[in-house]
Amino acid sequence: MRKKNRVMLLQRTEPWAVTAARIADIHDETPGVKTYQLELSDADDRSTYEARAGQFNMLYLPGVGESAISLSHLTQPGEPIVHTVRAVGNVTQTLARLSVGDSLGVRGPFGSYWPIDSVRGKDLILVAGGIGLAPLRPVIDFIRSNRGVFGRVCLLMGARTPADLLYQDEYQAWRSDDIDVQTTVDRAQSDWQGHVGVVTLLVNRVGIVRSDRTMLFCCGPEVMMTYAIRAVRERGIPRTSLWLSLERNMNCAMGHCGHCQLGPHFVCKDGPVLRYDQVNRLMRVDSL
Ligand SMILES: Cc1cc2nc3c(=O)[nH]c(=O)nc-3n(C[C@H](O)[C@H](O)[C@H](O)COP(=O)(O)OP(=O)(O)OC[C@H]3O[C@@H](n4cnc5c(N)ncnc54)[C@H](O)[C@@H]3O)c2cc1C
Ligand code: FES
The missing domain is CATH 2.40.30.10 (Translation factors)
Known part of the structure; x- marks a missing residue:
């Protein structure tokens, strides 16, 4: 203590x-x-x-x-x-x-953190672009240690090329813990057997059966997050179930300098994890 x-x-x-x-x-x-x-x-x-x-x-x-x-x-x-x-x-x-x-x-x-506790008993879609999988991997760690309390869990991961897919040596272990891992790349050689195209195309492949009981955690380039949100919104997931991790230039990291300000929010203190309906009108505002 x-x-x-x-x-x-x-x-x-x-x-x-x-x-x-x-x-x-x-x-x-x-x-x-x-x-x-x-x-x-x-x-x-x-x-x-x-x-x-x-x-x-x-x-x-x-x-x-x-x-x-x-x-x-x-x-x-x-x-x-x-x-x-x-x-x-x-x-x-x-x-x-x-x-x-x-x-x-x-x-x-x-900073703030992913609201993992509010996903208990619900389905979860994780959408990551490139290095955006890094802040989501602790969520995957937590789910793997407590798999029984979550419903369907799906990870949709996008990268520029197959070689850029982060943590790919872990996907098999994640799949064996009943996490549906799907990947896509922007471009690939002819020997690539997987998907080619933006990560949001994968959203349409996920069977969202309980839209009122499905949550989205998303991290990646903002344009990707915008399209991912549009795709899940079209499938009926409420705005209050959508969570994003935002990136802004940081200096003090404790809400003093204003470098990371996004409208009324300091991304270092109120974020980086914010609920979509708190920031949807601000996401294209540049940092200082
Ligand atoms: C909450 C939060 C979490 C983050 N988590 C991660 C994480 O887990 N992993 C991670 O890798 N990053 C993460 N980032 C991003 C990271 O903080 C930035 O990339 C950071 O700016 C890197 O610092 P730096 O001094 O290396 O780059 P800086 O020198 O500050 O460069 C910043 C940007 O300028 C560009 N740039 C720099 N030099 C040049 C140049 N010579 N020519 C053209 N462009 C240039 C770079 O592309 C870069 O995007 C996170 C950011 C935030 C806000
Ligand atoms: S980094 Fe200084 S206010 Fe956020």
Whole structure:
């Protein structure tokens, strides 16, 4: 109990505090994408750090900067923190050059989380584009550990090419836990046996039998999320059952600087996971 209180203090009153972490493992996922296992250096922090599915950390590289990166596995106290990162800019490309044993800073966890508890007894459609599967994988972890309390679960995953399909060595295990995994790519060589086309085409292949008891969790490029929502709305799923993880430029990650503002929302604090009817009119507003 004492330790728990200590962590709450660390996160609520010292959200600027950066905790040192050591890279314990690096796994190459797809071209330009790696998964990192991080071990917090302080034993107390390590044994108390906990995050919920959909939350993110700020990863800090001294002299380079900080980036918002989602937790890509459910994190339990004492276990490594897992992040999957696509190398696109200053921080993430520098991170990609680090090795096992190197150090970096971690602030977090921050933000809202997927409302997994409200899916109990219902069907769930997960729609992911590219790296957007990373913040949804903790949801899959949770479902696999509690499979009996969820109805039908379907993952629709889109990527640019077959080689870009994230976590593909895990799909078989997910399918064996009764998760219907369907993939599509934008382009492929002739030896690709799967679907070619936008991920929203897969929505039409999912038999939505209980639209009033089906929820959607979606993460990817905003244009993809817009079309995915349109497709499920046409199948009768209410707007209040649709949840998105949004991405905006982040700086403070705690609702002070305004970098991530989206209408009345701060995506770092009120999001990144937001209900569609809270943001549908704002989704094309650019960040500062
Ligand atoms: C809540 C949240 C969760 C996130 N989770 C993840 C995650 O799990 N994994 C992940 O990989 N990302 C995630 N992101 C995205 C990540 O935070 C951004 O990609 C971040 O900007 C990367 O930081 P950076 O310093 O490497 O890139 P920056 O230098 O800030 O670059 C930002 C953008 O500019 C573009 N850019 C950078 N340099 C150049 C250049 N020289 N020429 C042209 N374009 C350029 C890049 O394409 C990139 O899109 C998340 C973002 C948010 C808000
Ligand atoms: S990142 Fe500063 S307000 Fe959200």
